[in-house]
Amino acid sequence: MAIITEERDSSSSSAKRPTKKPRLKPPSKAPKSSKAPKSSNPNPFTFWFYLTISVSLVTLIFVTISSLSTEHDPKTWFLTLPTNLRNHYSNGRIIKVQATRHSDSIEVFTIQDGPTDSSHNVLIVHGLGCSSYIFSNLVKSLAKKGVHAVALDLPGSGFSDKFETVTEEKPIGGFGRLVEMYNEIKEKGVFWGFDQLVEKGYVNYDYEENEIRMSKVEHLNPIELGPEEMGRVLRQVIDTMGLKPVDLVLHDSAFGLGANWVSKNLGFVSSVTLLDSTSNQTAFPLWILKWPVIREVVLGFNFVFQKVIQTCCLKSGGGSDSESYRLLLKGRNGRKSVVGMGKKMNSSFDIAEWGGLEGVKDLPMQVVWSGGWSEEWAEQGRQVSGVLPQATFVTHSGGRWPQEDTTEDLAESIHEFVSKIPKPIKVTEKKERIRERIQEILDEAIANVHHHGFSGHDHGHGHGHGLGHEVGYPSGYGLGHEYS
Known part of the structure; x- marks a missing residue:
């Protein structure tokens, strides 16, 4: 039996089946493939280079625009202020002072309220970074209690000259x-x-x-005040407004700037109140005002500024008044003066040594401190009070900057303190004694004229009339300095 194989069929079918041509590999392109990874993976340093250049240009433009702004023009700046700041300015008074002996006069802004014939004159000096506006409610509260209260803007702050x-x-x-x-x-x-x-x-x-x-x-x-220039300004303000002897309220860094003047002018000072005041610290962080971009952002946006003062100065962030604080600090580039004054603060000032000086140790003092700000800050207040044995220690519930909800408490503490101080001799009583002395001299002169026998002549009456007119010129009797 023969076996038939189908090899021929398979061969024929395989012949009919289309044969697949082997795929040809593309020609090798080694040179081009070796360059491909470099083009697909760019250098990362290129991105950072262009980013740095872009940020630098934006910063330069921002700083240039801010420096070329019209804030240096007082009139233009004032017209952009809100109503509350304009009202604050309209209620104030400008005093011209000289910070140094050979410098030109500069304008210092002050506000005052209360009876000018009060037994006590309270002068409030603010710390760096704020102005008299923050004490406007305190001045009004003290005035309601019968105290003549005055607050000033230090040169370089608020509405005072800044350049x-x-x-x-x-x-x-x-x-x-x-x-x-x-x-x-x-x-x-x-x-x-x-x-x-x-x-x-x-x-x-x-x-x-x-x-x-x-x-x-x-x-x-x-304008950058140091302790010496600060003392000259205080002296001239006190003289001009007739505040001698004055009850000083030194807030924040004002203590470090004014303590030296107090020790050398004890005759001008009736008492000293330290309001959250240390010798070498400021509630507002001055380093923020030094660094470019950071200072522009903080002073340029109210919500950022509000967060800063809420962290460092005020419990509630200042509310609607934070915008006023920002405008007064930023206005006419006042930050430069604030930074300059901060550099001139005496960092080696010793409170204990100052409190033990002759005359200072007998000066009535009070330390009013924020007890609710932080435990560390409250402890620092107790330390300040501890090195001043003559000082009484009082706490309040507000921040390191006075707040509207604590104004009454602060006013009550200051009023109660100054009320216990013996009343100074009133100026009016002093003037009355001067007038009495002048009248005695006049009577003696007239008696001498009559004694010499000139009273029966018109010429003698003329002399008597002339003496009567000389009463208006007390300097002729050597009383000019005391009378003034």
């Missing part, structure tokens, strides 16, 4: 000398310059009397 014009003499050199030479030739004529060149080979500009040429340059400097 002063300084004139400096600088030697002319380089391009400036060429300009001077051109102006001289322009004044004396071209032929004068030509004659100088022909005779001497150069223009005789550097003759002996012009060897050192000086030019006057005026520029604005931020």
Whole structure:
């Protein structure tokens, strides 16, 4: 039996089946494939380079715009203020003082309320970063209690002057000398310059009397008070407003700036109240005002500024008044003065040593401290009170800056304290004694005239009339200083 195989069929079917051509691999492109990873993975440093350049340009533009703003113009700045700040300004008074002996006068803004003939005159001095506006309610509350209360804006803060014009003499050199030479030739004529060149080979500009040429340059400097300048300002404000002897209320960093003046002018001070005041600390963090971008953001946006003062100064963040605090601090670039004054604070000031000075240790003192701010801050208040044995210690529930809801408590503490101090001699009583003394001198003079027998003549009456007119000029009797 024969076996039939189908090899032929399989071969034929395989012949009919389409044969798959082997896929040809693409030609090797080794050079191109080796460059591909570099183009698909860019250098990460390129991104950070462009990001740094962009941030730097934006910062530069932002700082330039802020520096070129019209905040330096007092009128323009004032017209942009809200109504409450305008009312605060309208209720105030401007006093001109000299921070140094040879400087020009600067304007200091003050507010006052209460009877001017009160037995006690309270002068409130704010710390760095705030102004008299924060004490406006306290001044009114003290006035209702019969106290003559005054608060001032330190130079560089609030509505007081923040910049002063300084004139400096600088030697002319380089391009400036060429300009001077051109102006001289322009004044004396071209032929004068030509004659100088022909005779001497150069223009005789550097003759002996012009060897050192000086030019006057005026520029604005931020007002930066140190302890000495602070004392001069306080003295002039007290003299101008007739506050002597004054009950000083030193808030925050004002203690470090004014303590030295108090020890040297005890005759001007009746008592001292330290209101959350230390010698070398500020409630408002001054470092924020130093760094670019950070200071622009904090002073440029109210919600950021409100968070800052809520963290450092006020429990409630200031509410609607935070915008007023920000505008007064930012206005006319006042931050420069605040930063400069912060640098001049005496960091080595010793409260215990100051409290033990002759005269200071007998001065009535009170320490009013925030007991609810933090335990560390309350402990620091007890330490300040402990090194001042003559000081009474009182706590309040507000923040390190006075708040509206604690104004009455603060006013009551200050009023109760100053009321226990013996009343000073009233100025009116002093003037009455001066008038009585003048009248005695006048009577003696008239008696002498009658004694010499001149009373029966008109000439004698004329002298008597002249003496009567001299009563208005007490300096003729050596009483001018005391009378004034």
